[in-house]
Amino acid sequence: MSKQYLVIDNGAYNIKAGFSCENVSKPLKVSNAITRTKDGVIHIGNQFRTHSKDYTGIQIKRPFEQGNLTSWETEKPIWDYTLDQLSKTELDPSNVHLTLTETPFQLPQLSSNTDQIVFEEYEFGEYYRCIPASLVPFGVDESIISSDFTLVIDSGFNATWIVPVIYKKVHWEGVRKFPIGGNLLNGLLREVISFRHYDMSDDSILINTIKESTCFLAKDFNNVLRNKSRYECEFVLPDFKTTTTGFVKTKETKVPADTQLLTLYDERFTIPESFYHPEIVFDTNVATASNSMIQSTPIKNLTDLVVASIMSCPEITRPLLSANVCLSGGTTNLPNFKTRLETELRKELPQKWHVRVHDDYQRVSRDEIPWFGGINLTKDDVLDKISVSKKEYFEHGSNWCQKQFGFKNV
Numbered sequence: 001m002s003k004q005y006l007v008i009d010n011g012a013y014n015i016k017a018g019f020s021c022e023n024v025s026k027p028l029k030v031s032n033a034i035t036r037t038k039d040g041v042i043h044i045g046n047q048f049r050t051h052s053k054d055y056t057g058i059q060i061k062r063p064f065e066q067g068n069l070t071s072w073e074t075e076k077p078i079w080d081y082t083l084d085q086l087s088k089t090e091l092d093p094s095n096v097h098l099t100l101t102e103t104p105f106q107l108p109q110l111s112s113n114t115d116q117i118v119f120e121e122y123e124f125g126e127y128y129r130c131i132p133a134s135l136v137p138f139g140v141d142e143s144i145i146s147s148d149f150t151l152v153i154d155s156g157f158n159a160t161w162i163v164p165v166i167y168k169k170v171h172w173e174g175v176r177k178f179p180i181g182g183n184l185l186n187g188l189l190r191e192v193i194s195f196r197h198y199d200m201s202d203d204s205i206l207i208n209t210i211k212e213s214t215c216f217l218a219k220d221f222n223n224v225l226r227n228k229s230r231y232e233c234e235f236v237l238p239d240f241k242t243t244t245t246g247f248v249k250t251k252e253t254k255v256p257a258d259t260q261l262l263t264l265y266d267e268r269f270t271i272p273e274s275f276y277h278p279e280i281v282f283d284t285n286v287a288t289a290s291n292s293m294i295q296s297t298p299i300k301n302l303t304d305l306v307v308a309s310i311m312s313c314p315e316i317t318r319p320l321l322s323a324n325v326c327l328s329g330g331t332t333n334l335p336n337f338k339t340r341l342e343t344e345l346r347k348e349l350p351q352k353w354h355v356r357v358h359d360d361y362q363r364v365s366r367d368e369i370p371w372f373g374g375i376n377l378t379k380d381d382v383l384d385k386i387s388v389s390k391k392e393y394f395e396h397g398s399n400w401c402q403k404q405f406g407f408k409n410v
Contacts, residue, residue, distance in 0.1 A: 007374035012064035013157035016371040020378040045081040055205040067158035097126040115401040132370035133163035139373030149320035155331035162309040176305040216335035218269040303344040323354040330367040
């Protein structure tokens with residue numbers, strides 16, 4: 001029986017998983033959470049979507065805290081559910097090579113816990129652990145994007161990571177973290193809507209739906225703010241008869257007279273604007289809005305960190321990285337994310353440099369590009385040289401994986 005290759009992009013919001021085979025085009029997406037609905041029923045992964053129509057008051061427990069995988073008690077049932085969904089037949093883990101992603105600069109002890117689960121609980125035969133951004137160069141079209149010099153901006157649920165990848169190896173000195181991701185935007189939106197309109201503190205899934213269907217980044221923030229009345233948007237709230245998730249009302253939409261509508265104006269673009277004006281995060285919080293020290297602190301925004309990341313790389317590679325910026329992660333799906341980033345970077349980088357941001361990967365969505373890169377890596381001979389086998393793990397001890405996979409030249 002030939003060896004099977006399994007790629008798991010273990011995101012804090014969604015797990016993207018799938019086996020490498022001839023006709024593979026999309027991964028299985030599983031919500032990386034255990035949820036409890038109002039009626040007390042506990043659901044693993046995607047089960048709540050089919051078993052429940054009312055998402056209000058749903059309690060969500062995630063195995064990740066601040067981007068770090070801290071709870072294998074929560075993660076293991078979700079992995080079991082994912083593997084059951086992937087393979088209808090009995091899986092022989094000793095014949096499976098696992099490629100797994102983790103957050104950059106994961107605490108070594110937490111990485112060791114993962115290695116232990118992979119080899120001692122699941123008993124996979126071979127294993128390669130890396131960060132999602134390092135797989136992106138393997139997933140891009142090399143006729144459009146240079147896979148040797150790639151600056152990956154991976155904006156996910158917990159944070160946004162800026163990762164320079166030179167000759168398909170992470171240049172660790174250039175890695176930067178921007179602590180704003182989809183989760184924080186949800187929190188800000190929840191605060192503003194609860195203050196201005198309705199209390200939505202228990203409706204995390206509804207808040208996420210509102211963000212994904214109405215929020216966008218302004219191409220010119222001051223101009224859009226001056227004309228904010230043009231950006232009025234009505235969102236139909238769930239009534240559990242006609243809709244269970246809610247949707248954006250258009251001119252053609254006919255709704256009953258008693259429908260609850262949520263009218264949004266500047267919330268649509270001021271919340272995502274925290275990527276470029278992080279002080280917005282502090283302005284919406286009572287404790288920090290009145291703190292003069294915090295208000296006068298110069299806080300780096302996304303552009304500052306991207307420029308700092310490029311400038312910390314070898315001089316000869318800097319213009320090449322600015323011309324090959326690749327977006328990945330679900331939060332980069334916000335409309336105008338690419339356009340605004342290009343505009344801001346052109347202001348800060350030397351005029352003679354090309355600034356090109358790529359977000360179109362030919363039918364591969366931005367949150368799936370690391371998984372797709374991992375699938376391509378399984379077809380590359382280099383994978384055998386960088387992987388660790390179960391035999392090596394037990395021979396050399398639990399620190400062996402950290403020596404092989406850990407962040408090295410920092």
